[in-house]
Amino acid sequence: MSKVLMKGNEAFGEAAIRAGCNCYFGYPITPQNEIPEYMSHELPKAGGKFLQAESELAAVSMAYGAAASGGRAFISTSSPGLSLMQEGLGFICSAEVPLVALNVSRGGPGVGGIQPGQADYIQVTRGGYNGDAKIPVFAPAGIQECVDLIYEAFEIADKYRNPVLIFADGMMGQMMEPVELPEKREIVPAEKISELKPWAITGKDNHPGRNVIYSLRMEPNVLEEHVEHLFEKYAEAERELVRYKTQGLEDAEIVFVAFGTMSRLCAEAIELLEEQGIKAGMIRPISLWPFPKKAFDEIGPKTKLVISTELSMGQMIDDIRLAVMNRWPVGLINRTGGIVPSSLEIVERAKKLLEGVK
Amino acid sequence: MQYGPRKIAVTGHFGSGKTEFAVSLAFALARLGAAEERLALCDLDIENPYFRSREQGAALEEAGIRCYSDPFGGRNGSELQTISAAVRAPLEDEGCRVIVDCGGDNSGAMVLRQFQKYFTLGEYQLLCVVNQNRPGTDTPEKAVAHLRAIEQASGLEVTGLVSNSHLIRYTTAETVTEGWEFAKQVETLSGVPALCACCMESIAPQLKNADFDVFPIGMYMRDTYLDKQV
Structure with a gap:
C-alpha cells in the first residue's frame, strides 16, 4: 500500500x-x-x-x-x-x-x-x-x-x-x-x-433478560468482589500488553529511557555521542502501563548510568527507579513548559551526568 | 524585475509545504541579494499553532529578512488569530521585497482579503503550492477546487503553481518528477502556469537534467530528530 x-x-x-x-x-x-x-x-x-x-x-x-x-x-x-x-x-x-x-x-x-x-x-x-x-x-x-x-x-x-x-x-x-x-x-x-457484545444495552428484543450497566455497588462485599x-x-x-523497544543495550555506558517525541531526540543524541566515542543505548517504553520493567534486565554489563529523559520535571523516573531496583544510578534530563530540548543539549547533559558517576 | 514582482504571496492546501517553501524562498532571495533595499517575510498563518515561519524569526532576521507576524513578534507561543498592524509596512514600502506566507486552504488565504488593495494584478505573484501526496489534493480536480476556493477567499487571482509533491524522507527524484507532471495537469485544468518543482537540496543534483525548473528547498522547519527511526 x-x-x-x-x-x-x-x-x-x-x-x-x-x-x-x-x-x-x-x-x-x-x-x-x-x-x-x-x-x-x-x-x-x-x-x-x-x-x-x-x-x-x-x-x-x-x-x-x-x-x-x-x-x-x-x-x-x-x-x-x-x-x-x-x-x-x-x-x-x-x-x-x-x-x-x-x-x-x-x-x-x-x-x-x-x-x-x-x-x-x-x-x-x-x-x-x-x-x-x-x-x-x-x-x-x-x-x-x-x-x-x-x-x-x-x-x-x-x-x-x-x-x-x-x-x-x-x-x-x-x-x-x-x-x-x-x-x-x-x-x-x-x-x-x-x-x-452480549453485555451491551441494545434493547429488550434480543435478550432473554435485561442488561444493566452501572458503577454503583452499595454492598461492600459486592464491590470488593467486583474490584x-x-x-x-x-x-x-x-x-x-507490555510493549517496548531497545537499542544498543549490550555495550552501552549510558542507557536513555525515553518515550514519544523524546525517544527520537535520544536516537539523535545516541548518534552524536557515538561520534564522541561514548556508547549509549535506549529503552523506549511503548506501554507506559503496564510499564516494561523487564526491559531493564536486558541492560549490559558496561552500563554506568540510566537516564530518564522527559518533557516534564521527571515523572516516569519513579517507574524507572522501581524497575532499576538500585542496580544503576538514575539521572534525569528534562525540559518542561513546552520546550523540546535539542539533541545537543541532551548530549551535553548526559556527558555531565556520566562524569558524576565515574 | 529580474526576480519578478516585489510582492509574492504563498498559499495552498493545508499541509502542502507552503511554509517550508516560503522560508526557503526568503533565504534564497537574501543569498542572491535579490532585494533592492529591504527584504521581509510576513507570516499571516492564523491556522496553525506549530510549524509557522515566525519560529525561524531569529534566523530570518540574521539573514537580513525582517519577519512580521502577530503583535507579540511570534514570541508568546499562542495561537491568537491576530496579525500585527506592522505587516502593512513592507507591503507599502516600495523599496522592500516581501514574501507573504498564508495559512492553509481558503480559510488561511482569507487573511489576504484585508490586504487586497496592495495586490494589483500584474504587480504581484500569488503562488499556490500543490502537493499530490496530500489526500485533499491527490487529483488535479481536487487541486483546482482548492485553488479556486483560495481565489474566492482572498479575492485575488492565483498567478502561478509551485509543485511541492514530497513524502519527506521518502521523497525520491521520481516523486518530484511525478509531482511536476501532476502540476502540469493542474495547469491544463486551471490555466494557471506551473512555475517550478521544489525538492530537498539533497535530491537536486539528481534532477539537474530535468526539463523543468527545480527549486531546492531547505528543511528549515523540520528538525532532523523528527525523522529518526526508533
Whole structure:
C-alpha cells in the first residue's frame, strides 16, 4: 500500500475511522483540534456519528453511553481536557465498557501552554479517577506507530472491556509524516451488536433478560468482589500488553529511557555521542502501563548510568527507579513548559551526568 | 524585475509545504541579494499553532529578512488569530521585497482579503503550492477546487503553481518528477502556469537534467530528530 502525507491529528482520526469507530465525541482544545475537525467531515461519510460536546466532561460521558450501547467510541483531547475526563474514565472502568481515548498532550499544570509536553505521565498511568482502576496506556514515537496503535487499541479495549489510552504529544499531533493507513474495518451493524457484545444495552428484543450497566455497588462485599474481578483483568493486561523497544543495550555506558517525541531526540543524541566515542543505548517504553520493567534486565554489563529523559520535571523516573531496583544510578534530563530540548543539549547533559558517576 | 514582482504571496492546501517553501524562498532571495533595499517575510498563518515561519524569526532576521507576524513578534507561543498592524509596512514600502506566507486552504488565504488593495494584478505573484501526496489534493480536480476556493477567499487571482509533491524522507527524484507532471495537469485544468518543482537540496543534483525548473528547498522547519527511526 502506498504512503500518503498526513498531519498527525488527521492521521489519528483516519486511523480510528479505519478501525471501525462509529461514534466520536469531542471538544476543541489545542494541539488536537484537527481531530474533531477531521472527524466532523470524515466520520459521517464512513457511516459514523460525530458530535461536538459542550465540554470534555460531556464528551467522555457521551462516549460512555454510546459504548455502553455497543458503539465503537473514540474520544480525543489534550492535557487539561483529559483532567476533566477523569471522572468519566473511572466510571467506564468500573462499568466495563470499551473505549479508546487519545491524549495529544501539552504543557501544564493548569491551562499551561499549547506547546508539546509529557507531564501527563502520572495522570495517564496512575489516573486522576477515584478507586482501584487501571487503564492500559500506549505512547507512540511517531505518527505511523500512533496510527497502528489506535487501530489495535479498539480490539484491546473490546477484549478487556476497559478504556485504552493513547498518549501522544503535541509535536506528533502537529507534525507531518508519510503514513501507510490500515485496511478499513466495517462498522458493526446495529443488529449484530448483541451477538458480538452480549453485555451491551441494545434493547429488550434480543435478550432473554435485561442488561444493566452501572458503577454503583452499595454492598461492600459486592464491590470488593467486583474490584477483584477488575484486577484479574488487569493482571492479564500486565502479562499481555507490555510493549517496548531497545537499542544498543549490550555495550552501552549510558542507557536513555525515553518515550514519544523524546525517544527520537535520544536516537539523535545516541548518534552524536557515538561520534564522541561514548556508547549509549535506549529503552523506549511503548506501554507506559503496564510499564516494561523487564526491559531493564536486558541492560549490559558496561552500563554506568540510566537516564530518564522527559518533557516534564521527571515523572516516569519513579517507574524507572522501581524497575532499576538500585542496580544503576538514575539521572534525569528534562525540559518542561513546552520546550523540546535539542539533541545537543541532551548530549551535553548526559556527558555531565556520566562524569558524576565515574 | 529580474526576480519578478516585489510582492509574492504563498498559499495552498493545508499541509502542502507552503511554509517550508516560503522560508526557503526568503533565504534564497537574501543569498542572491535579490532585494533592492529591504527584504521581509510576513507570516499571516492564523491556522496553525506549530510549524509557522515566525519560529525561524531569529534566523530570518540574521539573514537580513525582517519577519512580521502577530503583535507579540511570534514570541508568546499562542495561537491568537491576530496579525500585527506592522505587516502593512513592507507591503507599502516600495523599496522592500516581501514574501507573504498564508495559512492553509481558503480559510488561511482569507487573511489576504484585508490586504487586497496592495495586490494589483500584474504587480504581484500569488503562488499556490500543490502537493499530490496530500489526500485533499491527490487529483488535479481536487487541486483546482482548492485553488479556486483560495481565489474566492482572498479575492485575488492565483498567478502561478509551485509543485511541492514530497513524502519527506521518502521523497525520491521520481516523486518530484511525478509531482511536476501532476502540476502540469493542474495547469491544463486551471490555466494557471506551473512555475517550478521544489525538492530537498539533497535530491537536486539528481534532477539537474530535468526539463523543468527545480527549486531546492531547505528543511528549515523540520528538525532532523523528527525523522529518526526508533
